[in-house]
Amino acid sequence: MLTAKPVAIVFDTFGTVVDWRRSLIADLTAYGAKRGITGDWVGLVDAWRAAYRPSMDRVRHGELPWTKLDDLHRMSLDHLVVQLGFQGLTADDLVHINLGWHRLKPWPDAIPGLTRLKSRFIIGPLSNGNVSLLLNMAKAACIPWDMIFGSDLFFHFKPDPETYLGVARMLDLSPSQVMLAAAHNDDLAAARACGLMTAFFPRPSEYGPLQARDYVAEMPWDYVAKDIEDLATQLGV
Amino acid sequence: MLTAKPVAIVFDTFGTVVDWRRSLIADLTAYGAKRGITGDWVGLVDAWRAAYRPSMDRVRHGELPWTKLDDLHRMSLDHLVVQLGFQGLTADDLVHINLGWHRLKPWPDAIPGLTRLKSRFIIGPLSNGNVSLLLNMAKAACIPWDMIFGSDLFFHFKPDPETYLGVARMLDLSPSQVMLAAAHNDDLAAARACGLMTAFFPRPSEYGPLQARDYVAEMPWDYVAKDIEDLATQLGV
Numbered sequence: 258m259l260t261a262k263p264v265a266i267v268f269d270t271f272g273t274v275v276d277w278r279r280s281l282i283a284d285l286t287a288y289g290a291k292r293g294i295t296g297d298w299v300g301l302v303d304a305w306r307a308a309y310r311p312s313m314d315r316v317r318h319g320e321l322p323w324t325k326l327d328d329l330h331r332m333s334l335d336h337l338v339v340q341l342g343f344q345g346l347t348a349d350d351l352v353h354i355n356l357g358w359h360r361l362k363p364w365p366d367a368i369p370g371l372t373r374l375k376s377r378f379i380i381g382p383l384s385n386g387n388v389s390l391l392l393n394m395a396k397a398a399c400i401p402w403d404m405i406f407g408s409d410l411f412f413h414f415k416p417d418p419e420t421y422l423g424v425a426r427m428l429d430l431s432p433s434q435v436m437l438a439a440a441h442n443d444d445l446a447a448a449r450a451c452g453l454m455t456a457f458f459p460r461p462s463e464y465g466p467l468q469a470r471d472y473v474a475e476m477p478w479d480y481v482a483k484d485i486e487d488l489a490t491q492l493g494v
Numbered sequence: 495m496l497t498a499k500p501v502a503i504v505f506d507t508f509g510t511v512v513d514w515r516r517s518l519i520a521d522l523t524a525y526g527a528k529r530g531i532t533g534d535w536v537g538l539v540d541a542w543r544a545a546y547r548p549s550m551d552r553v554r555h556g557e558l559p560w561t562k563l564d565d566l567h568r569m570s571l572d573h574l575v576v577q578l579g580f581q582g583l584t585a586d587d588l589v590h591i592n593l594g595w596h597r598l599k600p601w602p603d604a605i606p607g608l609t610r611l612k613s614r615f616i617i618g619p620l621s622n623g624n625v626s627l628l629l630n631m632a633k634a635a636c637i638p639w640d641m642i643f644g645s646d647l648f649f650h651f652k653p654d655p656e657t658y659l660g661v662a663r664m665l666d667l668s669p670s671q672v673m674l675a676a677a678h679n680d681d682l683a684a685a686r687a688c689g690l691m692t693a694f695f696p697r698p699s700e701y702g703p704l705q706a707r708d709y710v711a712e713m714p715w716d717y718v719a720k721d722i723e724d725l726a727t728q729l730g731v
Binding site: 327403405409 | 625
């Protein structure tokens with residue numbers, strides 16, 4: 258029996274579409290060299306990402322009012338540069354470093370795969386990033402989204418159901434007509450609990466030496482692919 | 495002195511980007527012929543559009559709670575098909591006719607002009623249409639938007655300031671870095687009152703024989719062009 262096809266496919270973005278770790282390390286290391294700022298850039302990137310989910314949980318659990326991801330990133334960054342002993346960072350440096358998340362680069366299969374999928378499906382990011390972050394990233398990297406579902410459209414972060422269901426509502430689709438594609442099993446589980454279709458492909462080097470999970474599909478997701486190009490092939494485009 | 499350039503350009507859509515009147519008349523006349531439904535389709539289209547602003551004003555003035563444009567269109571349609579004596583319309587017919595607004599066709603200069611502008615500026619619709627309407631229209635007509643600013647992102651219709659200012663907020667730009675492009679002087683006046691830049695080009699056949707205004711720029715807008723291609727030329731792309 259053939260698996261049904263969705264009308265719209267929304268993509269988790271950090272890790273799934275863009276290689277945040279390698280992008281940020283390269284970007285910040287080059288910036289540090291240009292500015293003459295020495296420091297543990299790799300350690301900063303890993304610690305910054307480790308602070309990502311706890312910072313969103315402060316919003317999700319009501320400890321902070323709605324705060325967009327750029328601002329959570331900045332709060333974490335301000336703390337980490339002190340903790341890691343970075344010296345000589347100006348206010349402009351901190352703004353530039355924080356906007357590093359707007360400059361992330363796609364995995365090699367992402368643009369060709371998304372371009373193929375766009376010919377038949379509505380495609381967009383469904384990310385905890387804010388619209389400006391995702392839009393600046395898309396403009397810089399030529400990611401051909403139809404619509405950008407930033408978390409600031411919903412005033413909720415994933416895995417809150419308001420995000421997955423918000424996409425369906427905004428597109429006038431039933432949840433079962435929308436598919437989440439992600440390299441993270443927990444994101445897919447939350448989407449499936451809301452009635453969305455699901456597609457998994459692994460990004461085994463996302464966290465570099467710190468990768469500890471998401472090497473394989475942990476549930477029978479609707480589609481399991483090698484990458485976005487393979488997903489396009491499985492979906493017949 | 496050269497006029498400053500914006501970072502993002504948002505476009506009024508009905509009339510400015512798409513030729514709603516000619517599109518709807520052609521679409522509904524063909525549908526009526528196929529379905530064997532006779533009636534005054536031209537009269538329906540003109541009366542439907544005449545009901546547009548009053549229907550939104552009911553929301554803007556608090557007489558109705560937030561109601562997306564598709565639903566306002568449907569309320570007006572249900573009333574008008576009775577008033578104009580259409581016979582034999584099924585529930586499916588009414589759904590199809592109402593979605594005619596999702597199938598509008600761009601003016602000839604729109605796609606080439608927007609494609610040129612997209613190379614340098616963030617572009618999107620800023621319309622009273624809902625996201626699904628604008629997205630379905632863009633997919634069908636290959637309109638290359640970067641982001642879709644439907645009124646359902648803001649729960650407000652233009653000319654409420656929440657729409658113009660909402661775009662700037664969502665893009666992390668100041669209002670003066672955003673430009674509204676429109677074929678309607680009143681829309682531009684509301685955008686300017688919020689601090690946006692403004693661009694006008696006329697669509698003198700938008701309302702067909704009922705056109706009564708907007709033949710020329712009534713204020714010294716930042717840019718006055720012949721059409722979207724000419725605007726691209728003036729902006730150097």
